[in-house]
Amino acid sequence: MQRWLLRAALTNIQAGFARSTAALLSGFLCLAAPQPAFAQRAQEFSTQSGTVLVETLATGLSHPWAVEVMPDGGLIVTERPGRLRILQGGKLSPPIEGVPDVAARGQGGLLDVALDPKFATNRVLYLTYSARGDGGYGTVLVRAELSDDQRSLTDVKELFRMSKFTGRGQHFGSRIAIDKDGSLFFGIGDRGQRDRAQDPRDHAGAILHINPDGSIPASNPYRGGTEGRAEIWSKGHRNPQGITFDQGDGRLLTVEHGARGGDEVNNPQPGKNYGWPVVTYGKDYSGAEIGEGTAKEGYEQPLYYWDPSIAPGALAVYRGSMFPEWDGDLLIAALKYKLLARLERDENGAITSEERLFDGEFGRIRDVIVAPDGALLMVTDEENGAVLRVSKAPTQ
Template identity: 80%
Template sequence: MWHWARTEPDELRLTLLPTALPLAAALFLSAVLPAAAQEAREFPTQTGTVIVETLAQGLQHPWAVDVLPEGALIVTERPGRLRILRDGKLSPAVEGVPDVAVHGQGGLLDVALDPQFSTNRTLYLTFAARGDGGYGTALVRATLSDDERRLTDVKEIFRMNRFTRAGQHFGSRIAIDRDGSLFFGIGDRGDGERAQNQRDHAGAILHINADGSIPSSNPYRGGTDGLPEIWSKGHRNPQGLTFDTADGKLLTVEHGARGGDEVNNPQPGKNYGWPVITYGKDYSGAEIGEGTAKEGFEQPLYYWDPSIAPGALAVYRGNMFPEWNGNLLVAALKYQLLARLERDDTGAITSEERLFDGEFGRIRDVIVAPDGALLMVTDEQNGAVLRVSKAPTQ
């Protein structure tokens, strides 16, 4: 098992990403196979057979996918490209993307569409930025042009307050609340103690308004006991973040060390323990912190030991798989799988099913499409966009 500087073993290859490719390789990586040309593969699950289709391949470390109003997909590639996938064809890179620092696990990360995107064309991006001291996570708001060729009105609305040379734990999914405000996570940047510092954006779930201002619901809005953007602390590296549309509950999934990946429900002003408490051990096998529980720290809703290296989180609320209603879907990098977590009526996680184990590579993102199918991206040098749908009944 490979590891580097207390970062996820599965992430080592991400630190080796070249910033430029030879022409022949670049031409190969730009090739896309239309969905109709792909052979659909069937997989049994505990609730029936599903079909997985490859909608596109040849993406370079895709990190996130979202669905545009008319059904096309928008995809980020970690080296700094934003692409549109329509009718099996990838667009050239959208112009106007901010200057992205491709450093370690950092690069262009998440994309999220504003709830009013169909009328205002607004979207949000998280990325690794350069600054005094090194690198850190930033978030911008921008407008996608009507012809989808460029971003305009690009404005940085958040930048973390302490940059370092570390190449790991940038976060950083975006979840948009019903009021249009933004939640997003930043990891501890490879230094666990930062997750317990209320004056540090690292190791936290952050909450800002769409213009970058501070919501009135934030626990430290006045800035006296902590930075006003902080919602919760004690998170090692949250890379999955979403709302359950049924009850409005915010849910996260985050990387542990050798173990201790967690699902959490971050509450304002609460502390989720890292690195004081954890269910994992260091990569060396050494104990971390003070055990698995301590007064003043919250317990996870669920954890994995050993680590599966979770990359994203979705709550299934769709019509295609009614038997999955309310399930949590977790993309995993290390074991290259999708974990389906069943919940009871109280929201407690009761069981886990692992799908596609090792079949498609490192699954970085998973979302529920408007038609109820799942969309996933694989974080590989030759990455793909995949669609998961229900097999027809005989």
């Protein structure tokens, strides 16, 4: 009897120990796994024009790719695996339902989100993403409406699908810039097949331009479709992942990835060719030369280039009130060196100098936008990605 009691007591002790260990292990795993979090911490950084404050608004996002500000102040964020969420009041929503099937492969997935200029009344937004189709994978752009309760997308309509899908998993582009007439500009990379960027009958390696219903604008150089794809605006782009309009002068600006060097800022004009891979300031990753040099008649020069590459992920033009000393400057999110580059411009728009901010502090910076209050919003392309806010630090 005593032996039985002893065995029972030992069994209970062992079971309790196992439960305690399991609970501790479970708690540890919960802490180790990326979880949505809303930190109040802030860090100060010195810049050439003063001290800025960087606040972490949320963490635990899986490779966030884009952020936009909604009229009510909420932030809508894409995650590359295919999720669309809203960050509002310090809380991150569950994934919004109705997002199209996304092929999250290589550099592809759910990419950009842009709000229609009349979003406050029509609830319309646009998404770019990589999709699976005949021949492999390619870039698609859709129009959709966000429900009033912000839980689902409705009336999803495909406006554009690139002409040739392949098995490659890189250089999908693809950010969206909306012109004052409501038409959409967006870029697609060469899909890892560089000669496609020189073929006017191929959407790859191009800046594209369509109306908000998917029709072809009258200003497109190949509108008739006889000499090139009707949606094409310009060619010779390796992988444009930043595109925006300067609200000061209306110019369209892009930033694109080079190879080993040769990242470029461009001002794409209709029918013009921006060189890749015939002319470039970069080299192949092997160190071999690419193309025919850095300049050739018939090919446009960049406004600015980097060598070595910083791997630019997005582009914004600062036209806000919080940092008046940055008025007109270009802001470039960079992945490789994990920084934000500020390109200072003179009164004619020429780039005169570069300042690098937050070098290595927050991970791969994928997107940057200027919020209505003049602060900057950024997302970090990490497995445990974050939404960051950059504002002017309070004076003492």
